[in-house]
Amino acid sequence: MAEILGLGVTHSPLLLGSDARMAGITERVLQSPGLPNRMRDPANWPLGMQAEWAEHLAGRAAPAHRSRALDGFRRARAALDAFDPDFVVIFGDDQYENFREDGVAPFCVFALDEVESRPYHRSGAANAWGEPADTVVRTKGHPAGGRYLAGALVEQGFDMTWAYRMRHEHGLPHAFINAMLLLDYDRRGLPWPVVPFHVNCYGSSTISKKGAFAHIEGTGSEIPDPPGPTAARCFGVGAATARALASSPWRVALIASSSWSHSFLTGKNHYLWPDLDSDRIRLEELRDGRLSGWKDFSAAQLEDAGQQELLNWVCLAGAMDALGRKPGFVDMAETYIYAAPKVFAVFNPPMAKTAE
């Protein structure tokens, strides 16, 4: 009988690496040519950021941040284990991986047989598990579930792009493979087939910032790309996904994969720290289950807060709102210096086996 579990997690690449490299993005921004010189001096940063930086230099902040995030992953993983879905659907963004100059879809459902990924190929640096840089991860897809979902969304008025294979040369893009690696942090294996659900979160910076980092290096284009889907459309496609899966034969875990405000997307903070104030407001809305307002975010509002990737969570919010669900577990590991706060949520189905 159909049932749906909702989860929200991060896919932060920084958690895949070592504690010693966790401030790598901040260090990169500090070297960037566009940063005003006065912002290279920690004395001009927010007080909370200065304190966290001091803790980082003392070697304490990174392990504490990782520990808080891993608590969130273990809560999400426990819910997955208890629910034991037939497959998982992951809402995730693409940062110049599968979608490039030859075509950018607003949404895309992947009905894959199997996909091979090389998750450490991009960074090449040591990872948190000491696994070889050329490690290949094989992931089973759920082609019947992917085809069904794409078709059911078309029937509900969403002209859905679908695909049977990845174009990305390293397999699953970061939003999918990183979330899976982190949900399996204790390396017990992740036995469930996956239907990746691409969301073009980056909109105007998809190509112009090539993965949303070219502007830091001073190599991006000033010409914005056409926008991605609106928050209203993401909320709607999430609701339609929930309706489709609720009348399917399957038990499905719906996972939003992303952090919220990103330092390197927050222009008003010189791309140096995230918009924590905005994230805290969103967190209270999530905690209270006040999700219906998330369809009203404008692209300008999300870009101002560096919250482009929040659109993955807006899809999940639409699904949970359609099901009348509130989260049982919510947590946010705040940070100024590790690129983005990491948010976690578990929306168990009624009468779930697991206690939250």
Ligand SMILES: [Fe+2]
């Ligand atoms: Fe991302």
